[in-house]
Amino acid sequence: MARTEKEVLEQTLKLLNSAISSSHSTRLFPAKWKPIRDKLERLRSNLAPASFDADSRGNPSLAELLEAISATAHCTKLLAQLCGDDSYGGGKLLMKSNLDLIAASLELHIKHLDEKYDLGILISSLSIVLSKPAVGASREDMRIYVRDIFSRLRIGCFEMKARALASLNQVLHEDERYVRAVAAETTDGIGVLVKLLDCREVMVKEEALRAVSVIAGFESYRGMLVMSGVIPPLIRILEQGNGKAKERAAHALKLMTQSCDNAWLVSSQGGVLTLLRICGDDGSSSKLANLACSILRNLCGVGEIRRFMVEQGAVVVFLKLLRSKEEASKLHAMELLLMFASDDEEIKKSLTRDEFIDSLLGIINHESLYSSKAREIALRCIEAFFFTSPASLNQLVKRGFLHQILFFLRNGEVADQELALKSVSRFCSVSDQLMAQTMGDMGFMPELLRLLQARPFDAREAAAEALCSLVLVQKNRRKFIEEDHNVDNVLQLLDPREGKGTKKLLLSALMSLTDSSSGRKKVSASIYLKNLEKLAEAEVAEAKKILKKISNNRFRSIFEALRGM
Incomplete structure (x- = not known):
């Protein structure tokens, strides 16, 4: 007596x-058995809720598929x-070959089973999603x-997939x-989500994209996303999706491209x-444009990709973005231009144009409302x-x-003062005497002298370096002394008592100041001369040299006074 479809299905599940169950007790070839067991579980989970559409009963292709799955499951049990x-003493190469054949057969069954669902030959008896577990489940x-x-x-x-993804x-x-x-x-959870990124139903695709974006936020699972092929569909969504979908895809790519290996994958897919x-594109939202900039900045970490960007006109794109009203866009543009110029002198030369300096x-x-961060990057660009x-x-x-x-x-403000100090210090180091x-x-x-007295060490050092440079110029020395x-x-x-700090730089400035007679007189007459003397007693060479210059000046003064008598 012929078995009913339900009986065939029950037998296959059994x-x-x-x-x-048998696969869990295997001891040989564990690396081969793990994917086989995963495929068996996928087949079981796909068949467990299956039921037959009234029009599909007696379908020979479905009966053949269930019989083939049953035969493969029986063979798998025997091998397990x-x-x-x-005590197994059979040929290991033959066993490995048999296990590879089983894995391939199971994968084929999964594919054919999915096709039966897509064609409506099989339908799911699942109608509602299980109740969400309570907090602390x-x-x-x-x-x-x-x-x-x-x-x-x-x-x-599609409707069930969309509801399930929303719950997920x-x-x-x-x-x-x-x-x-x-x-x-x-089993293959990430793989299922990645495949749904190419689903023709927009709602399913966007819900899958939301899930992938969340998972991409966890560094430990990004490798699994890449292995499942997530990069190409994310780029396709960037090219063809709607605004929100593009932003989610860009967010996921921003996280994925923190690894240089993934940067190459993004580049290879266009x-x-x-x-x-x-x-x-003027039509891109500011959020999407900023995310795209962040991804490109990650890609710039690879020299070959950075040079490819330049060849494709990236400099022109970011000069245009620099004129944007959005501060975030300006920040990205400046940072990327700095990266492009880091190893390309031609780019540096090409960017010394009026509109670029005016933007910076x-x-x-000081009348603009930009943040200290924006001013910092702008100053770095100006210096570079x-x-x-x-x-x-x-x-x-x-x-x-x-x-x-x-x-x-x-x-x-303090942050802006410190930025200005560092910039003026570097400006002094490259400027000529006339500029100083x-x-x-x-x-x-x-x-500079005022800020030397009330700032953290880095800022004091910058102020001292700038002051040293300026007092090397005779006219500036005279003005400073007066x-x-x-x-x-x-x-x-x-x-x-204040520790080393910027003493070496200040002593260098004093050395310049004591090159003139008026400077030596001012140092000699100062109530703080004792600080210099203590440093000399501590064998600080520069302090001893300055005191020697002052002493020579005193002897000359006494000698000149005696000559005038």
Whole structure:
């Protein structure tokens, strides 16, 4: 008497359960048995909720598939029993070959079973998603819930898949233990989600993308996403998806490209050109453009990819982005331009143009509302591109760079003052004597001296370096010495009790100041001369040299006085 479809299905499930049970007792070839057991479990979870459409009963292809699955399950059980026997003495190469054939057959069965669902020959008896486990539920309850969701994702209709994904996304956002349940405890869980990124049903695709974006936030599972082929569909969504989907895809790619290996994958799939188009497209949302910039910045860590970007016109794209009203866009543009120029002198030369410097100076303008972070990056750009030659330094001065820096030294918040100090120090190190004289006339020296007395070490060091550079110029020395208390203040800062700090730099400045007779007189007459003497007693060579110059000056003064008598 012929068996009914239900009986055939029940028999097939029984054989699958038996094969799975036997596979757990295998001792030989564990690396071969793990994927076989995973495939058996996938077949069982796909068949367990199956029922037959009225029109499909008696379908010969379905009966043949169930018979083939049953035969493979029976064969798998026999092989498992052989591999669980310590006394097995058969050929190992033959056994490995048989296990490979079983794995391939199971994979083929899974594919054919999915086709039966897609054609409607099989339908799922699952109608509603299980109730979500309560807060603090056991890991087993969570695994059961996730397993139920993935059964629906594998065999359900589009509507069922969308509902299941919505439920999955809810728990993924609420409790990261569900992320582990999907990635590490569900057979091919990540693979199922990645395949759904190419689903023709938009709602299913977008819900799958939400789930993938959450999982990408966990570094330990990014490798599994890559192995499941997540990069190509994410790039396709960037090219063809709607606004929100593009943003989610870009967010996932931003996380994935923190690894240089993944950077190559993005580049090989055409991702660089897609991202550049997004950055250059006025129609892109600011969030999407900023995410695209972040991905490109990650890709820039690979020199070959960075050079490819430049060849594809990236410099023009980011000069345009620099003119954006969004601060975040300006930040990305400046950082990427800095990276492009790091190993390419031609790019540096090409960017010393008026519109570029005007954009940068607009960011550091004290009347602008940009953050200290934006000013910091703008100053780094100015230093990288314009602290390179007398001509480019003159460009800066003509456009008011020094006036902006001086304003921040005098009136800026602490963060802006420290940025200005470091910048002026580097400016002094590359400027010529005439430029230093201009800075002296503008009033930089008193401000540097004032900031030497009240800032952290890094800032004091920058102020001392700049002051040393400025007093090397004779006109600046004279001006510095003539102004009340300047020399006293320098000597006061040499207090030995204050630790080393910037003493070496200050002693260097004093050495320059004592090159003139008036400077030596000021040092000699200072109430803080004792600080210099204590340093000399401590065998500080520079302090001893300065005292020797002062002593020689005294002898000359006495000698001249005697000659005049």
